Amino acid sequence: MSRFRKVFAAALVMAATAGAAEAGRLGLGREALPEEVAAWDIDIRPDGQGLPPGKGSVKEGEALFLEKCAACHGEFGEGAARWPVLAGGFGSLKSAAPEKTIGSFWPYASTTFDYIRRAMPFGQAQTLTDDEVYALVAFLLSMNDVVKDDFVLSRDNFTSVKLPNEAAFYLDDRETAEKHFWRKDPCMTACKDKVEITGRARVIDVTPDDKDKSMKVE
Amino acid sequence: MNQTAKGLDRRSLLAALGGGAALGAGAAAGLTARPAAAAAAKPDPAITEVQDWSRFLGEGVAAHPYGKPSKYEAHVVKRDVEWLTAGRESSVNFTPLHELDGIITPNGLCFERHHGGIAEVDPAKHRLMINGLVDRQLVFTMDDIKRMPRTNRIYFLECAANSGMEWRGAQLNGCQFTHGMIHNVMYTGVPLRILLEEAGLKTNAKWIMVEGGDAAGMNRSIPIEKALDDCLIAFKMNGEALRAEQGYPLRIVVPGWEGNMWVKWLRRIEVGDQPWHAREETSKYTDLLADGRSRRFTFVMDAKSVVTNPSPQAPLKFKGPNVLTGMAWSGRGTITRVDVTLDGGRNWRTARLDGPVLPRSVARFYVDFDWQGEELMIQSRAMDDTGYVQPTKAELRAVRGLNSIYHNNGIQTWLVRANGETENVEIS
Numbered sequence: 001m002s003r004f005r006k007v008f009a010a011a012l013v014m015a016a017t018a019g020a021a022e023a024g025r026l027g028l029g030r031e032a033l034p035e036e037v038a039a040w041d042i043d044i045r046p047d048g049q050g051l052p053p054g055k056g057s058v059k060e061g062e063a064l065f066l067e068k069c070a071a072c073h074g075e076f077g078e079g080a081a082r083w084p085v086l087a088g089g090f091g092s093l094k095s096a097a098p099e100k101t102i103g104s105f106w107p108y109a110s111t112t113f114d115y116i117r118r119a120m121p122f123g124q125a126q127t128l129t130d131d132e133v134y135a136l137v138a139f140l141l142s143m144n145d146v147v148k149d150d151f152v153l154s155r156d157n158f159t160s161v162k163l164p165n166e167a168a169f170y171l172d173d174r175e176t177a178e179k180h181f182w183r184k185d186p187c188m189t190a191c192k193d194k195v196e197i198t199g200r201a202r203v204i205d206v207t208p209d210d211k212d213k214s215m216k217v218e
Numbered sequence: 219m220n221q222t223a224k225g226l227d228r229r230s231l232l233a234a235l236g237g238g239a240a241l242g243a244g245a246a247a248g249l250t251a252r253p254a255a256a257a258a259a260k261p262d263p264a265i266t267e268v269q270d271w272s273r274f275l276g277e278g279v280a281a282h283p284y285g286k287p288s289k290y291e292a293h294v295v296k297r298d299v300e301w302l303t304a305g306r307e308s309s310v311n312f313t314p315l316h317e318l319d320g321i322i323t324p325n326g327l328c329f330e331r332h333h334g335g336i337a338e339v340d341p342a343k344h345r346l347m348i349n350g351l352v353d354r355q356l357v358f359t360m361d362d363i364k365r366m367p368r369t370n371r372i373y374f375l376e377c378a379a380n381s382g383m384e385w386r387g388a389q390l391n392g393c394q395f396t397h398g399m400i401h402n403v404m405y406t407g408v409p410l411r412i413l414l415e416e417a418g419l420k421t422n423a424k425w426i427m428v429e430g431g432d433a434a435g436m437n438r439s440i441p442i443e444k445a446l447d448d449c450l451i452a453f454k455m456n457g458e459a460l461r462a463e464q465g466y467p468l469r470i471v472v473p474g475w476e477g478n479m480w481v482k483w484l485r486r487i488e489v490g491d492q493p494w495h496a497r498e499e500t501s502k503y504t505d506l507l508a509d510g511r512s513r514r515f516t517f518v519m520d521a522k523s524v525v526t527n528p529s530p531q532a533p534l535k536f537k538g539p540n541v542l543t544g545m546a547w548s549g550r551g552t553i554t555r556v557d558v559t560l561d562g563g564r565n566w567r568t569a570r571l572d573g574p575v576l577p578r579s580v581a582r583f584y585v586d587f588d589w590q591g592e593e594l595m596i597q598s599r600a601m602d603d604t605g606y607v608q609p610t611k612a613e614l615r616a617v618r619g620l621n622s623i624y625h626n627n628g629i630q631t632w633l634v635r636a637n638g639e640t641e642n643v644e645i646s
Contacts, residue, residue: 025416028365029348029356036357037349040486043427043437045494072304082304093510098621100501105512108495115497118435119334123307125433169504172516178617181520182605188557188566194646195562195595197633201388201530201642207395208299 042126044114048159051113055154056135058142064132065139068121077101077143087143093165103144107166109158112137249537249591249638286326293317296327299395302383307335308434310377312398315524316532319543321372321573321580323401325456330463331377331399334433337483341467344431346413346451350489353418360467363451366408371450371473372579374547376400376519378476378503381626384611388631388642391530396630396642400547402580405471407452410445414489422491428470431485438479439493440472444517448473451484474549474578475517476624478503508619519549521608522627523556523583523600534589534638542585544569548602553581555601560587562595562631562645563610569598594634595645611644 044050066075074080077087089099098105102112117133119125128136138153141161147153153161201207287294298311310331313323330336341360349355377399383389390396414426419442426445430436440449450471453460460466465482472479478498493499493515505513523546528534546553553575557566569583583598600608611628618625633643 025418026366026412028362029358029416032347032349032355032357036347037355040347040429041349041488042435043429043488043494043496045490045492047492049490084304093506093621094508096620098506100506102501105506106500107514108500111495111497111500114437114494115501118437119433119497122334123433125334125435168511169500169514170511172513172518174513174516174518174520178609181607181609181613183607184605186557186566186599186601186607190564191566192564195564196646197643198646199387199644200633201391204387204389206299206301206389207391207530208297 042114042118044110044117046108046110046159048110048155051110051155051158052130053155054130054134055152056131056133056138057152058135058138058147058149060131061135061137061139061142064136068124068128069136072122077140086140090145090164093168101144102140103146103164105165106163107169109137109141109146109161109163112140113158249535291317294327296329296398297394299383299390308333310379310399312394313401314394314531315398315400315526315545316393316529318526319582321402321545321582322456323403325403325458325461325464328401328403328455328461328464329377329399331477332432332434332463332482333436336463337430337432338462339431339467339483344467344485346468346484347486348413348417348489349486350426351420351423351491352414352489353420354416356417358413360453363408363413363453363468366412368406368408369450370404370406371448371471372402372404372574372576373471373473374400374402374519374549374578374580375471375477375480376522376547376549378478378516378519378624381522381628381630382623384628384630385615385622385626386620388644391642393524393526393529393630394531397524397526399477400545400580402545402547403455404457405450405452406454406457407450407471410449410451410470410487411447413451413487414445417489419489423489424491425489425493427486427488427490427494427496428479428481428484429486429488430465430481431483436478436481436498437494437496438481438498439496440479441493442489444472444475472517474519474551476503476519479517503624505618505624506621507617508621516625519547520625520627521548521550521553521600521602521606522546523553523598523608524630525558525596525598525632528596528634528638528640529632530640530642533640534634537589537591540587540589542569542587542596544583544598545580546583546598546600547578547580548600548604548606549578550606551603552577553600554603556581556583557599557601558583558585559597559599560594563597566599589634591636593636594632595643596632596634597629599629 072083073086079085087101089101089104092099134153141147294314294317296311303309313327313329344360346358380399424442425439427439452471468484469482470484505516525544527543546556556569558569559566569585571581571583573582575581614628631643631645632640634640
């Protein structure tokens with residue numbers, strides 16, 4: 001490259017980034033094309049932002065679920081083997097074995113759409129059409145007694161669907177509810193009289209290499 | 219005791235068992251004081267005989283273009299708990315904390331948690347998109363990101379479910395399993411603020427959503443204040459490129475906040491005016507309390523500590539001088555003090571912090587003590603610069619019940635018996 005052309009090229013680059021530099025920016029990266037944003041912007045919010053056009057019925061969803069999901073999640077979303085349970089569990093949240101499902105626990109139906117669209121079927125992510133996702137969400141809502149069997153879910157009626165446990169969620173309140181954990185000068189000497197052992201891991205005995213023990217946790 | 223383990227030396231026995239659960243009394247029967255000044259009965263062959271490595275040439279420089287630990291350290295590995303999850307693609311393994319020291323976790327031992335397996339992303343095809351409430355929706359290549367001003371910071375990453383199996387009581391014998399979902403790494407990356415300013419935030423920008431390019435498309439919401447404060451877009455860990463299982467080529471670092479938010483294989487940041495309530499912040503990573511209600515957005519990891527030696531996988535072997543060590547961390551700030559008790563919380567002493575003590579990083583503590591074979595009930599208690607004191611498990615359960623799964627930062631107890639064997643217990 002001639003000297004002149006080098007200088008010219010440098011001037012061009014500077015001109016291109018001058019706008020960014022003036023605004024205190026680096027001028028790195030490029031504008032995303034609308035097609036690119038559309039290809040990746042797949043998230044759905046509780047207020048319906050992000051929902052694509054489309055619709056699907058409980059009936060269609062049932063057929064799809066049997067074909068693509070039931071092997072892991074059971075025919076009714078009850079969970080096969082140790083794969084996640086998607087339906088039921090009502091009234092279990094205060095028990096010793098809470099079962100957190102879309103119906104018993106999740107606050108928003110939009111999460112079901114967002115998650116299935118991005119991550120399911122497990123190992124075949126992003127293979128479902130928008131109508132299929134609507135149908136699968138409709139089916140899972142019906143399995144959780146949120147909608148009737150003849151329900152058709154669409155972008156238009158999506159935000160009218162409310163899940164029963166929504167009101168049970170509240171913002172992190174540790175700084176007030178656990179204020180007593182901020183304490184000055186914790187005790188250093190003669191803090192208690194006697195100490196008793198109240199539990200031992202070896203009794204439960206589930207540390208790995210103990211092959212035949214099986215337990216279910218989240 | 220496991221029959222097949224008979225005759226193995228102590229090291230391989232521990233490696234084979236992977237924990238003290240099956241460690242019988244016999245293994246620790248040879249406890250001695252071995253005072254330094256005692257005279258040896260007969261000459262030590264380790265000294266009097268010429269060892270192979272002293273006589274023959276070793277391998278040349280080309281033998282290991284990428285080095286690895288000594289073959290004698292082969293037992294120092296991440297381990298998983300098979301019964302925890304249905305499959306290994308969405309699962310977790312644990313850092314062998316009892317084998318490590320100092321504050322930095324070596325890259326190959328950083329615990330892994332992924333939801334759709336390890337994505338093998340081609341960096342030449344990796345893109346980071348910023349869209350939503352910005353003046354310019356932008357796309358960056360890895361080359362673009364590496365041309366931006368970068369910074370180096372040491373931070374811990376702790377999974378919110380670390381110690382989650384212990385909510386109902388002592389379950390697993392080994393700090394690797396009870397506390398091993400943490401690592402502490404020096405990240406090199408670009409402050410997220412720089413990237414967001416490059417795109418230009420609209421005035422109603424209140425939250426961002428970060429999203430991974432893996433088969434789980436992991437997504438989490440982060441408040442804009444945090445995004446602009448100390449989050450990094452990192453491409454190096456401990457000086458080298460991120461490991462594939464840690465998000466190569468790009469992950470977000472969210473200092474002090476739960477590990478699930480540190481989205482790996484980061485491909486997109488959307489700016490919005492409200493949170494997304496993604497699956498990982500509704501179905502998971504919400505804290506179910508005894509009254510059936512649930513806390514959401516419990517992002518920050520409270521102060522916590524654990525004694526890593528002795529612990530069930532690393533029992534005491536000698537009477538006399540011993541080193542007790544452990545780690546402490548707080549997502550709210552900097553560790554200011556760690557107290558240790560050897561008698562189950564009757565009396566405490568302040569441990570010695572050694573090495574860098576940095577905000578939202580692991581700090582290393584030591585208590586050099588003398589042990590004469592008496593039973594010990596060891597606990598550690600961390601404090602941070604906000605005045606927070608690590609609570610007991612009982613205090614935690616009094617507020618949160620037993621179903622919380624996440625954010626168990628209660629004080630851990632190790633019982634050391636007369637033979638040095640150490641087990642995970644709970645005490646009054």
